[in-house]
Every structure is written in C-alpha cells, then in structure tokens.
Amino acid sequence: MNKDFKSWMMILVFGLPLFLILFLAALYFGNCGFGQECGYSNLPEIIHTPIPTLLPASLPTPQTGPGSAAATRCTVQAETLLAAWVNAGVPERQPFAFTDVNGIACQATFADLQPLFAEGNLWYTGAVACTTCHNSTLSAAAAGMDLSDYTGILAGSRRASLEASGNDILGGGDWAASKLNEQLFVLEKMPFGRPQGAVPAGGPTLLAGEPLPEP
Ligand code: HEC
Structure with missing residues (x-):
C-alpha cells in the first residue's frame, strides 16, 4: 500500500513535466516540421472571404428649380x-x-x-x-x-x-x-x-x- 502510493507519486512528479514537454514538442514539430525555420509550409493557404467590388452608388442627383423632378x-x-x-x-x-x-x-x-x-x-x-x-x-x-x-x-x-x-x-x-x-x-x-x-x-x-x- 505504502509502496504503491510512493511509486504513484514518483510517476506523477516526473511524469507530468515529461508529458508537458512532449505536448509542447508535439505542438511545435507538428506544425513547424523538423526544419530550421518554422516556415508555415504545412499550413493551409489563407483564403480571404471574397467581397465583390462594391458598385458605385448611383442615385440620381436631386435637382431643384423649374423643369426638375421636384417641380x-x-x-x-x-x-x-x-x-x-x-x-x-x-x-x-x-x-x-x-x-x-x-x-x-x-x-x-x-x-x-x-x-x-x-x-x-x-x-x-x-x-x-x-x-x-x-x-x-x-x-x-x-x-x-x-x-x-x-x-x-x-x-x-x-x-x-x-x-x-x-x-x-x-x-x-x-x-x-x-x-x-x-x-x-x-x-x-x-x-x-x-x-x-x-x-x-x-x-x-x-x-x-x-x-x-x-x-
Ligand atoms: C362624421 C361624419 C361626416 C364627415 C366625416 C363629413 N360630413 Fe358632411 N355632413 C355630415 C352631416 C351629419 C351633415 C348634415 C349636417 C346638417 O344637416 O347640418 C353633413 C352635411 C354636409 C354638407 C351639406 C349638405 C346639405 O345639402 O346640407 C356638405 C356639403 C358636406 N357635409 C360636405 C362634407 C365634406 C366635403 C366632407 C369632408 C371634408 C364632409 N362633409 C365630412 C357628416 C359628415
């Protein structure tokens, strides 16, 4: 019983930092690969949401005076x-x-x-x-x-x-x-x-x- 507890504690104390290092390494190498620079080469290309070119507003200019629409x-x-x-x-x-x-x-x-x-x-x-x-x-x-x-x-x-x-x-x-x-x-x-x-x-x-x- 006592020995069991001791060995579990050992696993936790040394195991947790090990897992942390493994986790960080996985994150780094998983995304950057093993090259010198993290080139983002594996990342998918960024696609910008296509926004159509805005059409220029084309309301007719209001006109005043005789002969105009308002008159x-x-x-x-x-x-x-x-x-x-x-x-x-x-x-x-x-x-x-x-x-x-x-x-x-x-x-x-x-x-x-x-x-x-x-x-x-x-x-x-x-x-x-x-x-x-x-x-x-x-x-x-x-x-x-x-x-x-x-x-x-x-x-x-x-x-x-x-x-x-x-x-x-x-x-x-x-x-x-x-x-x-x-x-x-x-x-x-x-x-x-x-x-x-x-x-x-x-x-x-x-x-x-x-x-x-x-x-
Ligand atoms: C809420 C109901 C009502 C509305 C709305 C109304 N009237 Fe009348 N009108 C009457 C009544 C009741 C008489 C009769 C009054 C009397 O005998 O003195 C009358 C009488 C008249 C008369 C006289 C007819 C006659 O030979 O004696 C005219 C003209 C008239 N109304 C025009 C109009 C016009 C134009 C409008 C809208 C701008 C209008 N009325 C809106 C109720 C109404």
Missing part, C-alpha cells in the same frame, strides 16, 4: 383647388387651371382633388374621410350625399335614392355660392365634428396637378 407637382391648398375646379365648370377629365402657393401656373384634374373627399387623416390629424359619412349607401349616409365619386358629388345632397339627384352642392359652377364652400370654409363645419382650429384656413395643403407648360 413636377404643384403645392396647393384645398380651397384654391376646389374653387378652381368648381369655377371651371366641374370638369371630370378636362384639366382646369389654378395658381399654386408658389405662384406657379398649374393645371390639375378631378382625380387630383378626389383625395380631399376620399382620404382620412387629411383635413386634420385623425380626421375621417368625407366618404366615411357621405357615401353610396344613401339611406345611411349623412345628408343623403355620396362624395365617393364624380357622379355622386354632382348628384348633390338630400337624395332620396341613387337615381334621384338632390340639391346642388357646387353652386351651379359658382364656388362662392356653393354649399361645399359654405360647409367647408364659411361655416367650417366639415369634416363633421372637426375640433376647433384643427383645420387650417383654406384647408389642408396637398401636392396636386402639374405646372402648365411654358408658353
């Missing part, structure tokens, strides 16, 4: 746009002329002003669209009026059915006399339930139409 739309307030449309005789497809906030002569079509009736969040933050209340379900729609398309708008308010036409809300082509102007900008009632001061005088500003070509 292809006009900035206009709802009141100006609606007034120009009504006073031009409420054309459906024909363009009508107006002057935008920068004094540029512009033209637009009905499609440009339709968002004023059909889009929520436009007249003020959180506003519902006119068409939420004024739509083709006339019996349920407020004031029996459908503002969801051209025909509906022209048919007017307080309609008994989809076939019937109602009261003209466009003043017969005279914006100042129209119910639309009265409700939106004189009495400032629509969009119905608007908080006081939420809608800027003249209504929301939008991008619409395009500058008239230079004569």
Whole structure:
C-alpha cells in the first residue's frame, strides 16, 4: 500500500513535466516540421472571404428649380383647388387651371382633388374621410350625399335614392355660392365634428396637378 502510493507519486512528479514537454514538442514539430525555420509550409493557404467590388452608388442627383423632378407637382391648398375646379365648370377629365402657393401656373384634374373627399387623416390629424359619412349607401349616409365619386358629388345632397339627384352642392359652377364652400370654409363645419382650429384656413395643403407648360 505504502509502496504503491510512493511509486504513484514518483510517476506523477516526473511524469507530468515529461508529458508537458512532449505536448509542447508535439505542438511545435507538428506544425513547424523538423526544419530550421518554422516556415508555415504545412499550413493551409489563407483564403480571404471574397467581397465583390462594391458598385458605385448611383442615385440620381436631386435637382431643384423649374423643369426638375421636384417641380413636377404643384403645392396647393384645398380651397384654391376646389374653387378652381368648381369655377371651371366641374370638369371630370378636362384639366382646369389654378395658381399654386408658389405662384406657379398649374393645371390639375378631378382625380387630383378626389383625395380631399376620399382620404382620412387629411383635413386634420385623425380626421375621417368625407366618404366615411357621405357615401353610396344613401339611406345611411349623412345628408343623403355620396362624395365617393364624380357622379355622386354632382348628384348633390338630400337624395332620396341613387337615381334621384338632390340639391346642388357646387353652386351651379359658382364656388362662392356653393354649399361645399359654405360647409367647408364659411361655416367650417366639415369634416363633421372637426375640433376647433384643427383645420387650417383654406384647408389642408396637398401636392396636386402639374405646372402648365411654358408658353
Ligand atoms: C362624421 C361624419 C361626416 C364627415 C366625416 C363629413 N360630413 Fe358632411 N355632413 C355630415 C352631416 C351629419 C351633415 C348634415 C349636417 C346638417 O344637416 O347640418 C353633413 C352635411 C354636409 C354638407 C351639406 C349638405 C346639405 O345639402 O346640407 C356638405 C356639403 C358636406 N357635409 C360636405 C362634407 C365634406 C366635403 C366632407 C369632408 C371634408 C364632409 N362633409 C365630412 C357628416 C359628415
């Protein structure tokens, strides 16, 4: 027993350093070989991750000024746009002329002003669209009026059915006399339930139409 313990101790004391030396030698000769210099000759060649040559960024340079991309739309307030449309005789497809906030002569079509009736969040933050209340379900729609398309708008308010036409809300082509102007900008009632001061005088500003070509 005692002798056993002694010999194990001997093996440990002399054996461990021996193993350490063997281990280090294995590491060294294993990787460097037996040559004079450690030439890394056995090591695999380093392969760099291939990174493709970066393509140069090629976004078009933004341009400003007349004739540039930024100037292809006009900035206009709802009141100006609606007034120009009504006073031009409420054309459906024909363009009508107006002057935008920068004094540029512009033209637009009905499609440009339709968002004023059909889009929520436009007249003020959180506003519902006119068409939420004024739509083709006339019996349920407020004031029996459908503002969801051209025909509906022209048919007017307080309609008994989809076939019937109602009261003209466009003043017969005279914006100042129209119910639309009265409700939106004189009495400032629509969009119905608007908080006081939420809608800027003249209504929301939008991008619409395009500058008239230079004569
Ligand atoms: C929350 C529902 C609601 C929204 C949204 C709404 N309206 Fe109205 N609207 C009404 C109600 C209700 C009446 C009837 C008010 C009354 O009789 O005094 C009305 C009446 C009108 C009238 C008068 C019709 C008439 O002959 O008396 C016009 C014009 C009108 N709305 C336009 C609009 C426009 C344009 C918008 C969007 C900018 C709009 N409304 C958004 C509920 C709404």
